[in-house]
Amino acid sequence: MGMTMTQKILAAHANKEYVKAGELIQVKLDIVMGNDITTAVAIPEFQKTGAKEVFDKDKVVIVLDHFTPNKDIKAAQQCKSCRQFAYDTNIKHFFDVGEVGIEHALLPEKGIVVPGDVIIGADSHTCTYGALGAFSTGIGSTDMAIGMATGEAWFKVPKAIEFRLEGEFSPYVSGKDLILHIIGMIGVDGALYQSMEFTGEGVHSLSMDDRFTIANMAIEAGAKNGIFPVDEKTIAYTKEHSTKPYTIFEADADAQYEKTYVIDLSKIEPTVAFPHLPENTKTVDKAKDITIDQVVIGSCTNGRFSDMKAAADILRGKKVAKGVRTIIIPGTQQIYLDCIKAGYVEDFIQAGAIFSMPTCGPCLGGHMGILAEGERCVSTTNRNFVGRMGHVESEVYLASPAVAAASAITGKITDPRTLGEE
Secondary structure (H helix, E strand, O other): OOOOOHHHHHHHOEEEEOOOOOOEEEEEEOEEEEHHHHHHHHHHHHHHHHOOOOOOOEEEEOOOOOOOOOOOOHHHHHHHHHHHHHHHHOOOEOOOOOOOEEEHHHHHHHOOOOOOEEEEEEHHHHHHHHHHHEEEOOHHHHHHHHHHHHOEEEEEEEEEEEEEEEEEOOOOOOHHHHHHHHHHHHOOEEEEEEEEEEHHHHHHOOOOHHHHHHHHHHHHHHHEEEHHHHHHHHHHHHHHHHOOOOOOOOOOOOOOOOEEEEEEEOOOOEEOOOOOOOOEEEEEEHOOEEEEEEEEHHHHHHHOHHHHHEEEHHHOOOOOOOEEEEEEOOOOOHHHHHHHHHOHHHHHHHHEEEEEOOOHHHHHHOOOOOOOOOOEEOOOOOOOOOOOOOOOEEEEEOOOOHHHHHHHHHEEOOOOHHHHHO
């Protein structure tokens, strides 16, 4: 019996010829990552191991992105502990204010993750790197600590679900709409501890940014990881951003999948996840007269340059609705610079939006966009649980940058394809 793409990567890193779903294996890690929240918890656990150094100074990554620039004393103390640990252990990939980015936009951009890698990160959206044909998954701070000390982790080999893609998107439809459609179709536990493996000719029509968005939200379906095959777009992206050697793994023709879903990309519509679960999806045309107070465009899900472009193209020459706070957050410092060079920052500011430095901030209800009681937000982030962005009686509607930008202009959830009719 053949192996899936995920199984092949795990087998290689466990130094085994074959692994099967459900098997417990110990694998060697290429990258161990944490942020300002999770690393601060992992450091005491690392110290308990007795290790004096991390297993490899080039393979541990710390990104201070959630509460930075520090929002309060507690955040400042957390970041200080991470900073001191990084300096004491001479970690190569340490990103602080001034060079930081949102972790899952930053690591691919910096070439730290490449095809064939095994990556663990103390953040649930570490699954993003599956877009590059890597096995990447979120873990807890204790596992991060052990990973930093030993360079190894235990996994139960996941079963897999195949999503066979055909065709290509219509205008104003993107990877965000596809992953919301999928989560709405299978539910937030529809891929529980399974690998979401994307196949088919339709994959080649997806941009790398689409793939990052889709893999990023695999966890919202309960998946262990999401993964895409390595094609010419993946190779071009990798060569542009990295000098690391990489390995291409391909699923066997007789790989076993628990289920196979065939999806025609041309039939995907702009989609919105209503409160309070990512599975509560509706096509945007069914969102009738839902007024909003805030729009957030950014995050590790949709803070890349193409997301900024999608928003700028809609906002250019227009004004956001009175009373709609529109917050736009680029994923990295480089994306920030690229937006300046492209003129997008001027487009955003003239439209009445604000343009922030890279931060996770509002996504987790941390800072720079917390919602008050009764307020509604259209956000390009990845979660809309009760209280996710602030007050427990606020509401978050997940959408693409195009839908979010159109909604900012009208003051209600809006289909970008009908914006000229408003």
